[in-house]
Amino acid sequence: MRKVIIIGAGLAGCYLATQLQTTCDVTIITKKSAEDSNSMLAQGGIAASLDPGDTPAEHEADTLVAGAHHNKETAVKQLVTTGPTLIKRLIAAGMPFDRKADGQLDFGLEGAHSHHRILHANGDRTGAALTSFVQSLLHQVHWQTNSEALQLTIQSGVCTGVVVRNTQTGELTTLNGDAVVLATGGLGNLFPLTTNNATITGDGIAMAARAGAKLTDMAYMQFHPTLLTLHGRCYGLITEAIRGSGAILVDENNHRIMANVPKKDLAPRDVVARHLQAWQRQGHDLFLDISAIPNFTDRFPGVTENLDNHHVPFRTTKRIPIQPGAHFMMGGVATDLSAQTSLPHLFAVGEVACNGVHGANRLASNSLLDCLVSAKKAAEKIMTITPTETFKNTALPNSKVDPFLPTMTALQDKAWQYLGVVRTRTGLKTFLRWLDQFDYPSPVPTQLTSTQFAIANLCLCAEKIARAAQAAPKSLGANYIEESVVPDQAG
Template sequence: MKQTIKKMSVSTSGSRRPRVIVVGAGLAGCYLATRLQDCCQVILVTKGTQQESNSMLAQGGIAVALDPGDSPQQHEQDTLAAGDHHNRKAAVAQLVTNGPVEVRRLIEAGMQFDRTAAGALAFGLEGAHHRPRVVHADGDQTGAAVTSFVQGQLAKTIQWHCQTTVVRLLTKQNRCIGVVVRGTSGQLQELFADAVVLATGGLGNLYDFTTNDGTVTGDGLALALRAKVELTDMAFVQFHPTLLSLQGKCYGLVTEAIRGAGAVLVDEQGTRIMAQVPQQDLAPRDVVARHLAAWRAKGHQTYLDIRAVPDFEQHFIGVTANLDAHQVPFRQTKLIPIQPGAHFMMGGIKADLMGQTSLPGLWAIGEVACNGVHGANRLASNSLLDCLVSGAKAAENIIEVTCQLTSPTTENVTGSIGVATADFAEAPQTEPVKLPELAALQHQAWTNLGIERTHHQLHGFLRWLAQFDADTLAPEKLTADQNVIANLCLCAAAIAQAALAQSKSLGAHHWREVDKNESCAS
């Protein structure tokens, strides 16, 4: 059955102002919106509510060289080392030098970060950092505090479209000119703009054991793939070492800052798992995750021993509440049951230092983007900093680019692309829809695209995916649940193909040792 697409005129006072659609309501998208709202008409589109994003869940904090004894150069060296020197050096330099500027801007606007008794910023230590440089807010609830603060800076003129899913990018003459969205009514609508920004986060829910918010399902990456926008570094998926693990299920993140405060990783016998590894419990995340996975493969249980952490409950309020909610007896045992799980995507939509993608008119910022700043493995607490820096740089660039355009009115934009919209409105229905069950896809991804990989597994996984129709289905014709699965299938294929193209282990992409003979036969 053909489904028509409604052309939606977005109301505006001052229709000559450039119109910018921002997809995603996390820190990156909202921070960019604050920088555009005085000179652009900004429309924020999010598939969930304003509170649903990975940014809201971020516990660790923001890594930034603000301590008098620290420097951007030291932060840069730690970022490069954690990223296995696969980073783009210009992107790292931009992050560590612009980061302090943006954090100071937040502080000047009234953002309250945790401070010492003397009134100075309190800096925490996390994995692969050689000195404490992570600022926090509300203890281990930094993401929620900062994102809520930034959302509070948004003007009332910002137009919100919540519970609204972007199903396709609109393009004409090799330029992104808007998006097709589906709201709660199920009606498809076209939104047009002078600039479109993807700030949709990663793909954590490709895996059944993840720290990610339930709304994070690779949507931005899939939108880019369908529009033939270039992606890069898709082999590099970061697995966080410490997720609360009970009866084989994940119940949230246990922040790395706890290890920075003195906690250590042990097995059921109290044996220190990371004792013989350089930097021990504060080694880069890919290293710690692999050691924990290897330990568990031998039949051991894995725990975070918090005996050496002073005032645990006062400093880690959010983790404490989560442990109590799940009746973990940590006060008696001083142990938190943990295991690694999917956390962050270092790869993504290829973007330059200003967030521009290979498709003119389209920008990408935050986790969905890859400008090379994280390399093969993200340094702890660099993600929120990247949201601020990439959001600010993209806003600067969008203002420069769109002000060179004569911003058209809604009417002549919609009138100019009527033919383009008909192409996918008439897209053939694929009958029947052939997609895997979400649980089956997540299990396959965890098994084959996980902490360690083999050529045999990757080829087998791609053959398994090939039996489904994810790459040929028109997203406009799918239900919301089907669209999630199709998007994750596209992302999974991109990860597997990129991994096969990596001849050596690097950062978060690691070939299993037993794969040496197998790779020769593949």
């Protein structure tokens, strides 16, 4: 029987496991618990052209516009045509997406979608509902929680396994597999303000890069316009579905910030994030005005609970204090349409991967859909692999070393300054010079603590982002480079 090692327990990893569990020997390893992932945090929903009147072609067109046409068109076609079928299958299996009073599916609207096509579940707790539902379908997999993947093992140019550390006992083991699948999510914790779960530290991207796998589109990091922000700290996402329902972005004087921008408050995320940051830099405070939304607390129970937990008086002020922050990585480990990386037998699904579907900027609610589609395609490909008879294991050095690394806070502050919403060429150079002093490029991961490992991984990802941004001839989508103005010689 084929042995498959899936690293990561978010939607992509778990959905892949549902597809393989009856035909393969599947192990899911995950850093903390099955609940720790960005998938569990997703709020707005999952996009699919299932509403009568909507079509995959319109979904494709919206995805390409949001992605600044940097997308791989075949990947987008695969997403918008395969996605609806997979969603129908999940509904048939019992997935409880929200419905209207008449029993029809209730489609929401989000930024840059031309049609109501966002399915949601349990209001704004879609990610938790969907991921838990998919996890409930798993009955034949081996789970290894509190297990941190540290390093891919390669034999004769083929990925054969992964070195794993039990984070409670420190024990190191090598798990071998006919296919190894990265489903480790993105790298939001590179930035001080992020919507991401604490376990999301670019590990899959860094492990793949160290093993020689190709990365792509690393310049494209999506900054979400609306993170609940109190005293300069982020306390979670305020879903875009709230703007889709009529909320608007204002400052302390009730000035409507997006009034003169095409598509206004529902413009693509990079456009909104830049406008907000520019307004903030002029000394203004930023708010989401929810006064136009009836029954807010019923429609957005997850956001309501979070606001109440942080004592935000939104019921009387009708305002939520927000600012932009790091949300989603469009780039990552380069894959083909079957989730195969450049390293044989190494696959990547979900946010860690870049199959080109998101282009230079992801369309809202396309990433959960990509988790399903990329996992489905990976499963089909993995089923064609011939099982290996034997694996060789080598000794693992585990004596601790103390490499020179920045603190997480120092790294995050520099990344926000130089790799954030607006970048400059001078800033990118300054950042790379600063990074150059640290010992992150090729550490022995088994010799690092978990914190050192995360910092080294995020340093490597940051370097890849800075170099990709530098190499870009001009701004595109989420990689916005403010070019310095050459002074007019003639005066």
